[in-house]
Amino acid sequence: MMPAELDQALRDPDAEVRRRAVIELARSATADVTTPVVTALGDEDWRVRKEAVRVAVTLAERAGLVPALVAAICQGNNVGLRNSALEALGELGRLSTEPLLEALDSARPEARKFILAALGDTRDPRAVPALVASTRGDDANEATAAIDALARIGGSDAEAALRECLKSSGPFQRMGAIDALVRLGTVVPWDELSPLLADRLLRRVALPLLGRTGRPEAATALVDALAEPSAHVVAVAALALAKIQESSPACRDVIAQRMRATSPHERARLVERLEDGDLPTRQAVVDLLLLARDSRALEGLAELAAQNAFPPGAVDALRAWGDEVVESLISVHLGLHGSARGAALEMAADMAAAAPNPSRAVVESVRAALRTALDDPETSIQLAAARSMSLWAEGEDAKRLVALTQRGELEVAAACGEALSLLMVRHPEAVARAVDGVALEGAAGVALAPVVARVGGPKALEALQTALSAGDPETRKAAVEALASVGDRAAAELIEFALADESFGVQSVAARALGRFRDSQGRPVGTDALLLALASDSPAVQAAAARALGEAGDGRAVEPLRELVRAGDPGVAVAAMEALRALHDPTLADVLVEALGHADDEVVKQSLRAIRETDHPRTEARLSVGLEHAAWHVRVVAARLLGEIGGEAARAALEARLEVEKDDLVSAAIREALDADALVRGDA
Amino acid sequence: MPLLFEAGPKIQVEEFRLLRDLINKFCGIYFADDSMFIVERRLRERLSSLGLTDFTQYYHHLRYHPEARAELERAVDVLTTNETYFFREDYQLRAFCDEVLPRLKQEREASKRLALWSAGCSTGEEVYTLAMLVVHTGLFDGWDVRIFGNDISRRVLGTARRATYGASSFRAMLPEYQRYFVDTPQGRQVHPSIRALCHFGHLNLLDGSRAAIVGRVDAIFCRNVLIYFDLESRRRVIDTFYERLVPGGYLFLGHSESLLNASTAFELVHLSTDLVYRRPAAGLGKRGGTR
Numbered sequence: 001m002m003p004a005e006l007d008q009a010l011r012d013p014d015a016e017v018r019r020r021a022v023i024e025l026a027r028s029a030t031a032d033v034t035t036p037v038v039t040a041l042g043d044e045d046w047r048v049r050k051e052a053v054r055v056a057v058t059l060a061e062r063a064g065l066v067p068a069l070v071a072a073i074c075q076g077n078n079v080g081l082r083n084s085a086l087e088a089l090g091e092l093g094r095l096s097t098e099p100l101l102e103a104l105d106s107a108r109p110e111a112r113k114f115i116l117a118a119l120g121d122t123r124d125p126r127a128v129p130a131l132v133a134s135t136r137g138d139d140a141n142e143a144t145a146a147i148d149a150l151a152r153i154g155g156s157d158a159e160a161a162l163r164e165c166l167k168s169s170g171p172f173q174r175m176g177a178i179d180a181l182v183r184l185g186t187v188v189p190w191d192e193l194s195p196l197l198a199d200r201l202l203r204r205v206a207l208p209l210l211g212r213t214g215r216p217e218a219a220t221a222l223v224d225a226l227a228e229p230s231a232h233v234v235a236v237a238a239l240a241l242a243k244i245q246e247s248s249p250a251c252r253d254v255i256a257q258r259m260r261a262t263s264p265h266e267r268a269r270l271v272e273r274l275e276d277g278d279l280p281t282r283q284a285v286v287d288l289l290l291l292a293r294d295s296r297a298l299e300g301l302a303e304l305a306a307q308n309a310f311p312p313g314a315v316d317a318l319r320a321w322g323d324e325v326v327e328s329l330i331s332v333h334l335g336l337h338g339s340a341r342g343a344a345l346e347m348a349a350d351m352a353a354a355a356p357n358p359s360r361a362v363v364e365s366v367r368a369a370l371r372t373a374l375d376d377p378e379t380s381i382q383l384a385a386a387r388s389m390s391l392w393a394e395g396e397d398a399k400r401l402v403a404l405t406q407r408g409e410l411e412v413a414a415a416c417g418e419a420l421s422l423l424m425v426r427h428p429e430a431v432a433r434a435v436d437g438v439a440l441e442g443a444a445g446v447a448l449a450p451v452v453a454r455v456g457g458p459k460a461l462e463a464l465q466t467a468l469s470a471g472d473p474e475t476r477k478a479a480v481e482a483l484a485s486v487g488d489r490a491a492a493e494l495i496e497f498a499l500a501d502e503s504f505g506v507q508s509v510a511a512r513a514l515g516r517f518r519d520s521q522g523r524p525v526g527t528d529a530l531l532l533a534l535a536s537d538s539p540a541v542q543a544a545a546a547r548a549l550g551e552a553g554d555g556r557a558v559e560p561l562r563e564l565v566r567a568g569d570p571g572v573a574v575a576a577m578e579a580l581r582a583l584h585d586p587t588l589a590d591v592l593v594e595a596l597g598h599a600d601d602e603v604v605k606q607s608l609r610a611i612r613e614t615d616h617p618r619t620e621a622r623l624s625v626g627l628e629h630a631a632w633h634v635r636v637v638a639a640r641l642l643g644e645i646g647g648e649a650a651r652a653a654l655e656a657r658l659e660v661e662k663d664d665l666v667s668a669a670i671r672e673a674l675d676a677d678a679l680v681r682g683d684a
Numbered sequence: 685m686p687l688l689f690e691a692g693p694k695i696q697v698e699e700f701r702l703l704r705d706l707i708n709k710f711c712g713i714y715f716a717d718d719s720m721f722i723v724e725r726r727l728r729e730r731l732s733s734l735g736l737t738d739f740t741q742y743y744h745h746l747r748y749h750p751e752a753r754a755e756l757e758r759a760v761d762v763l764t765t766n767e768t769y770f771f772r773e774d775y776q777l778r779a780f781c782d783e784v785l786p787r788l789k790q791e792r793e794a795s796k797r798l799a800l801w802s803a804g805c806s807t808g809e810e811v812y813t814l815a816m817l818v819v820h821t822g823l824f825d826g827w828d829v830r831i832f833g834n835d836i837s838r839r840v841l842g843t844a845r846r847a848t849y850g851a852s853s854f855r856a857m858l859p860e861y862q863r864y865f866v867d868t869p870q871g872r873q874v875h876p877s878i879r880a881l882c883h884f885g886h887l888n889l890l891d892g893s894r895a896a897i898v899g900r901v902d903a904i905f906c907r908n909v910l911i912y913f914d915l916e917s918r919r920r921v922i923d924t925f926y927e928r929l930v931p932g933g934y935l936f937l938g939h940s941e942s943l944l945n946a947s948t949a950f951e952l953v954h955l956s957t958d959l960v961y962r963r964p965a966a967g968l969g970k971r972g973g974t975r
Contacts (some may be wrong), residue, residue: 015951016951016964019948046948047948047949047951048948050948051948306767307722307765308721308722308725308726309722310688315688315689318688337851337852337855338767338850338852339767341852346688347688350688350689351688354688354689377850377870377871378850378851378852411729414733481735504750505751509735512735538750539748539750540748540749540750540751543748569748570747570748571744571747571748571749572748574744574748602744602747632701633698633701633702636698665697665698665701
């Protein structure tokens with residue numbers, strides 16, 4: 001677009017035309033972009049302003065836009081322009097700091113608070129001294145803006161200044177400082193907080209800080225806050241109570257005692273938060289209602305359980321509730337939907353199983369509910385019941401479980417199979433009768449093959465052999481796994497045949513199984529077949545065979561494995577490296593140096609681990625190479641291995657890397673390694 | 685495996701991050717650090733199914749196994765909440781029905797063609813809900829109506845195609861739409877006349893070029909899907925939506941979702957009970973980028 005066209009488009013009455021013109025602006029050769037960018041930043045349409053912010057950030061350094069942006073936040077006519085300029089300056093970060101600090105001294109009083117806000121958005125620690133000075137000024141608005149800005153920058157100087165503000169006489173400053181400390185995650189001691197609690201407004205804002213104190217007095221104040229009329233305050237108090245319970249068992253006792261004494265009205269307000277709260281709030285509320293032994297907690301708990309999001313203290317609270325909770329859960333499950341219904345049933349079964357002496361009525365009630373649920377049309381309910389049957393099935397349930405494997409989905413069938421395997425321990429005859437003559441095909445075949453193997457005997461071997469010819473590869477895989485657990489020579493031969501199965505998946509499982517297989521003298525079997533499998537067309541089979549040979553400990557595998565490290569697919573190279581490590585190949589060192597430069601991160605990690613195990617004079621230097629790797633997880637492994645080795649060279653490499661490391665996990669690993677190194681050297 | 689006291693492999697922080705990044709790259713879904721425990725619990729069943737004993741092995745499986753892509757889909761399937769139901773967020777559907785459909789009727793009168801897309805349709809309830817709403821208005825009789833639903837999970841698409849649902853799918857059912865179902869021994873099944881309007885496909889929303897199979901659509905429903913995505917992936921998907929919508933087409937997001945910081949390409953439209961996004965109908969007549 002030519003400059004004249006662009007200029008016209010930027011003034012077009014259609015906002016979409018102006019928005020697209022702003023996008024063009026970033027690419028255009030227009031000499032002066034300041035005027036059009038500032039105009040667009042103050043456009044009446046938010047989409048144009050938003051796009052202008054992006055363009056301003058892109059062009060700021062090249063076109064020297066920062067002074068114009070600072071001027072834009074100091075003007076008082078166009079709020080949209082000011083907000084857009086604030087956003088742009090914030091995104092520019094450190095580039096904005098100095099011009100903003102320069103403008104601060106000369107700005108009009110009403111503009112100073114916007115400059116302070118912009119300084120906060122830069123997140124630049126160089127702005128902290130000026131902000132701290134502004135917190136001490138006479139203008140409350142300015143002080144509050146500075147406090148808010150400090151919260152966005154953080155750091156020990158900012159936190160110290162904010163804690164000082166808690167003693168300020170100005171209520172706005174104190175409230176702002178509390179809010180800032182909440183946002184920064186600061187732990188403020190109880191003694192500094194308790195004087196603030198007399199003021200109702202400050203108390204409400206300070207609830208999250210109370211949750212970090214670990215003090216029973218704070219827990220009491222938080223339970224009191226559950227009676228506040230504001231739904232938001234109740235939710236915040238619940239979250240703070242969850243936090244304080246985590247850090248202090250004494251606080252949990254205080255809270256449990258207080259919760260049992262709460263009024264129905266207070267509990268009803270908590271129940272409402274189950275409807276509108278986010279996940280952490282719902283977890284916290286459920287936890288509190290459980291402590292109060294309010295049965296409405298159980299519905300919420302079931303919903304959370306269905307999402308695998310149990311509150312941390314839920315199991316203890318359920319246990320403390322006793323037998324009664326089992327009946328309540330059974331009753332609650334009938335009113336729920338989908339996986340939450342299944343979760344309630346499963347929790348009832350789990351709690352009854354964990355009870356030291358469940359009453360006969362509870363036991364019968366659980367079994368009756370589970371048996372009914374096995375026939376439920378919904379898969380999630382069948383699944384819950386089948387899983388719980390691993391704890392509750394009796395001999396008479398064996399046939400029911402086998403029948404469900406034949407009509408249920410794969411997951412349900414698998415749960416039935418697991419329940420039957422466990423039932424074998426208590427009622428082997430009943431299980432043997434139930435699986436006798438059952439065709440091992442499809443989901444039932446996958447689920448029942450291990451059960452049949454546990455039944456054992458010639459009939460079982462025959463059934464599993466038949467299953468090896470099943471049309472479904474999943475059944476054949478299950479049969480191979482099951483045969484491996486039978487453990488006799490005939491089974492081994494059948495598994496070796498499976499290495500020639502038309503499915504690579506079955507071949508991989510067979511290779512894995514052979515790696516674990518030992519004859520009656522504890523010797524590996526099938527290594528010849530595994531060596532052949534190393535040349536498979538499938539990388540998955542090659543990898544499985546490589547690992548199996550590593551487990552089998554057969555030295556003949558070393559040479560082909562070394563070749564696979566050099567030339568194999570990355571997944572195969574990783575497996576081959578693992579196998580060579582397991583085989584303690586004494587000539588591995590030369591392959592490893594080559595592997596350190598491999599394009600795949602996992603190969604590099606394996607080679608680092610193998611280098612650690614070699615007795616080479618340059619081990620530290622070689623491991624240090626890993627500290628410079630582009631992938632953070634390779635650097636973590638290198639740091640740990642250097643920590644294990646210890647010594648001056650390792651320490652120097654770790655310290656040098658720590659200076660420049662940007663990734664938090666790697667930095668943590670380096671610090672741990674340095675600590676470990678210190679222990680090795682006796683420095684600690 | 686009991687629910688409350690289950691034991692199994694523990695996920696380490698590095699394993700979590702590696703798996704999280706792999707899944708994010710695959711489909712855009714992003715798990716924050718505080719999801720580690722949930723990810724651990726939900727993926728354990730996959731480890732168990734594959735006979736793997738730790739999460740590093742699972743990561744290797746997802747990286748190197750020939751069936752890694754299928755396993756990634758299964759992982760996403762267990763990690764995301766697929767439960768949905770008919771007439772979910774009905775205030776939005778009311779707005780669609782009362783205000784958007786009459787507008788579309790007017791605007792598409794010449795072509796007599798209406799195409800809707802339920803992006804991330806899970807088990808299909810939303811697709812069938814949209815079809816029922818369109819039919820129930822009576823505005824589009826004799827039109828070529830197509831409603832497309834996609835998901836990354838083949839399992840949920842299987843359920844969608846079967847169109848047979850249990851009680852939990854009917855928790856917000858409206859009585860006047862009961863007639864669009866027939867009872868079967870397996871549950872209540874969507875009536876064939878509604879099913880005939882609905883089409884399902886396996887599609888990763890990050891795969892913008894493959895999304896072309898959806899064609900141009902008049903409205904997209906993508907509710908409670910993008911909340912699981914990181915910003916960059918969200919932008920990519922929104923660009924795809926822009927591409928797929930006809931000028932003037934509507935985008936419906938979940939009640940807690942917005943395009944703020946993700947795109948300026950859509951304009952906000954104020955309906956009586958909701959705010960929705962629309963691809964601008966006007967403009968320069970050529971693409972100037974969506975952001």
